Amino acid sequence: MVSAHAGERQIIQGGMGVAVSGWQLARAVALTGQLGVVSGTALEVVCARRLQQGDLGGHVRRALAALPVPGIADRVLRTYYVAGGKAHAAPFRPVLRFSLQPPRALVELTIAANFAEVFLAKEGHDGLVGINYLRKIELPIPFACYGAMLAGVDHVLMGAGNPADLPVLLDRLARHEPVALPVRVQGTTSADGEYAVRFDPGECVAQCGQPLRRPRFDAIVASVDLAGALAANPTTRPDGFVVEGHTAGGHNAPPRGPRRLDARGQPVYDGRDVVDPREMANLGVPYWMAGSYGTPEGLARALAGGAAGVQVGTAFAFCRESGMAPGLRRRVLELAARGEVPVHTDPRLSPTGFPFKVLELAGTLADDEVYAGRQRLCDLGVLRTAYRKPDGTIGYRCPAEPLAVYEGHGGRTANTVGRRCLCNGLMATAGLAQQRAHGYTEPAVVTAGDDFTAVRQLLLRASGRDTYDAADVVAYLLGRDEDR
Numbered sequence: 001m002v003s004a005h006a007g008e009r010q011i012i013q014g015g016m017g018v019a020v021s022g023w024q025l026a027r028a029v030a031l032t033g034q035l036g037v038v039s040g041t042a043l044e045v046v047c048a049r050r051l052q053q054g055d056l057g058g059h060v061r062r063a064l065a066a067l068p069v070p071g072i073a074d075r076v077l078r079t080y081y082v083a084g085g086k087a088h089a090a091p092f093r094p095v096l097r098f099s100l101q102p103p104r105a106l107v108e109l110t111i112a113a114n115f116a117e118v119f120l121a122k123e124g125h126d127g128l129v130g131i132n133y134l135r136k137i138e139l140p141i142p143f144a145c146y147g148a149m150l151a152g153v154d155h156v157l158m159g160a161g162n163p164a165d166l167p168v169l170l171d172r173l174a175r176h177e178p179v180a181l182p183v184r185v186q187g188t189t190s191a192d193g194e195y196a197v198r199f200d201p202g203e204c205v206a207q208c209g210q211p212l213r214r215p216r217f218d219a220i221v222a223s224v225d226l227a228g229a230l231a232a233n234p235t236t237r238p239d240g241f242v243v244e245g246h247t248a249g250g251h252n253a254p255p256r257g258p259r260r261l262d263a264r265g266q267p268v269y270d271g272r273d274v275v276d277p278r279e280m281a282n283l284g285v286p287y288w289m290a291g292s293y294g295t296p297e298g299l300a301r302a303l304a305g306g307a308a309g310v311q312v313g314t315a316f317a318f319c320r321e322s323g324m325a326p327g328l329r330r331r332v333l334e335l336a337a338r339g340e341v342p343v344h345t346d347p348r349l350s351p352t353g354f355p356f357k358v359l360e361l362a363g364t365l366a367d368d369e370v371y372a373g374r375q376r377l378c379d380l381g382v383l384r385t386a387y388r389k390p391d392g393t394i395g396y397r398c399p400a401e402p403l404a405v406y407e408g409h410g411g412r413t414a415n416t417v418g419r420r421c422l423c424n425g426l427m428a429t430a431g432l433a434q435q436r437a438h439g440y441t442e443p444a445v446v447t448a449g450d451d452f453t454a455v456r457q458l459l460l461r462a463s464g465r466d467t468y469d470a471a472d473v474v475a476y477l478l479g480r481d482e483d484r
């Protein structure tokens with residue numbers, strides 16, 4: 001078994017939500033001596049649904065039995081575990097939705113789910129495991145980080161927004177101290193005061209015990225400017241940067257220049273959006289390059305520019321240990337083998353407002369007919385944002401919710417155009433689709449990066465197999481194929 005130290009690893013397997021980088025993938029990568037990263041996005045829903053599917057193999061229950069906070073595991077299991085699994089056509093039980101003051105049951109479920117994912121990824125080896133969060137999905141962050149830290153997570157990685165508050169938050173959580181994470185509330189000004197989601201570990205964990213190990217914090221950025229600003233202040237300086245370009249899978253930063261669309265309706269990026277690895281070298285913080293760096297040549301380019309290595313998503317998203325539903329994964333691999341993977345950067349699809357890479361697969365939410373045939377509804381609400389109501393209280397809204405509901409929440413109609421429900425779509429992609437009335441199953445939505453070079457080359461090297469393993473990706477990137 002390989003023992004990994006931070007300085008040795010050149011590859012970060014990027015966090016991929018929802019549950020595409022689940023614990024099986026992160027564990028497989030950590031076992032090679034590189035950094036495996038679980039997605040922390042919506043783990044509370046993922047965990048609740050896995051339990052309702054009967055928790056095949058008993059993994060979640062085994063992890064929850066190790067949760068060092070008495071009572072939580074029992075309450076979570078009583079609420080969600082269905083022995084033998086729910087009937088296929090039966091809907092999953094709803095999970096409460098986050099707000100600035102989330103109910104205790106949701107806090108407990110979030111701690112338990114993040115603990116379980118990291119526990120399972122770290123089980124039985126001493127490799128490194130990180131967890132990925134999006135700053136934009138802010139309400140669960142303190143509880144999620146604490147759960148992951150209880151399981152000894154080695155790295156927390158965060159993008160999709162400015163993660164300046166994270167270093168101090170992690171310092172305090174490691175000491176079991178109360179934290180307050182500032183939250184953006186639309187329609188408020190600084191005169192209204194700062195809104196925050198608060199968490200006091202002492203209230204939830206009666207005996208906090210020894211301090212927890214403080215994980216390293218890696219900020220995912222798209223520009224040298226943000227990296228420089230974070231690095232300049234000791235309270236915001238991360239332990240590492242991932243510099244992610246606009247060809248990466250998942251959400252992308254918007255173009256820095258004027259908002260323009262090409263003939264296919266994609267945002268137009270230019271030289272301002274491309275970071276040369278050498279530009280990062282002066283900051284004195286280790287950095288990994290991401291977005292079309294997932295080839296041996298990409299790794300060499302990053303290293304030559306002074307980077308510590310690369311973060312790779314797409315090549316891992318389609319490997320055997322990926323959490324993507326096997327049927328979808330196989331379809332994409334078949335297309336990749338023929339060189340026909342149609343990836344589109346959609347500026348409107350994601351309710352977050354960030355451009356989102358989407359695979360144009362028939363039968364998924366990217367398919368306009370499927371989109372038109374889906375009745376808008378918002379029952380997971382992971383991407384809801386807080387806003388101030390006219391009476392001064394706080395409400396929550398998502399531009400992919402039904403139009404009338406969004407307007408009733410004070411949202412602008414124009415903001416709903418083209419928005420698709422990523423919460424339900426990404427759950428379906430991970431094999432956790434909600435079942436609705438009249439046999440309707442929530443459709444999946446698949447994201448991937450622009451560059452499928454690695455996927456194609458890995459398939460060619462798979463000698464007759466129609467798939468490849470996470471360890472194959474690592475060996476390929478490090479030029480060690482011959483050893484395998």
Ligand SMILES: Cc1cc2nc3c(=O)[nH]c(=O)nc-3n(C[C@H](O)[C@H](O)[C@H](O)COP(=O)(O)O)c2cc1C
Nearest residue numbers: 014015016017248249250291292312313314448449
């Ligand atoms: C299926 C998929 C889902 C992703 N989800 C996330 C995510 O939830 N959070 C995140 O920070 N990055 C996400 N990413 C980006 C990856 O972590 C990584 O930075 C990126 O894929 C690297 O570029 P590449 O796609 O060219 O390999 C995702 C990428 C893919 C392919």
